[in-house]
Amino acid sequence: MSESLFDKYGGVETLTPLVREFYKRIMATPNLARYFINTDMEVLIRHQVQFIAVVMGKPAAFYEGMDMEEAHANSNISDRSFEDVIDVLEETLRDFEVEELDIIEIIEKAKSLKKEIVS
Numbered sequence: 541m542s543e544s545l546f547d548k549y550g551g552v553e554t555l556t557p558l559v560r561e562f563y564k565r566i567m568a569t570p571n572l573a574r575y576f577i578n579t580d581m582e583v584l585i586r587h588q589v590q591f592i593a594v595v596m597g598k599p600a601a602f603y604e605g606m607d608m609e610e611a612h613a614n615s616n617i618s619d620r621s622f623e624d625v626i627d628v629l630e631e632t633l634r635d636f637e638v639e640e641l642d643i644i645e646i647i648e649k650a651k652s653l654k655k656e657i658v659s
Contacts, residue, residue, distance in 0.1 A: 544596060545596035545645070546593050546596035546597040547597070549596070549636075549638065551593075554636075555596075558592075558633070558636045559589050559592060561635070562588075563576075563581060563584070563585060563588070565631070566628055567581075569624065571624060572621060575615055590605060591605060592646075595646060595649045608653050609656040612657045616659045617659055618659075619654075622654055622658050626647060626650060626651060629647065633646060
């Protein structure tokens with residue numbers, strides 16, 4: 541059995557600072573920050589850590605948040621904003637020294653959710 545990406549990169553202890561940095565960068569980007577006005581960022585970060593953990597190989601039961609379509613239903617997220625988020629995610633993964641093949645896998649999984657996120 542091969543090691544999951546979640547385990548390979550140190551689990552929640554590594555993912556939490558990565559997700560915090562990701563949202564720091566999101567909030568520094570006006571086009572993206574506007575989607576998070578009135579959002580409890582600590583709750584969002586906790587859910588995002590859980591979600592990324594599942595994307596990286598944790599069992600689905602680890603994620604306690606809403607499904608992607610429900611979570612983004614009233615956000616009116618544009619194609620451009622979705623692509624900008626993907627770019628920030630990719631940059632953050634690189635800065636946290638995630639290996640290139642693993643970045644590709646994570647980004648592809650994130651991109652596969654576009655239909656559920658973009659309005």
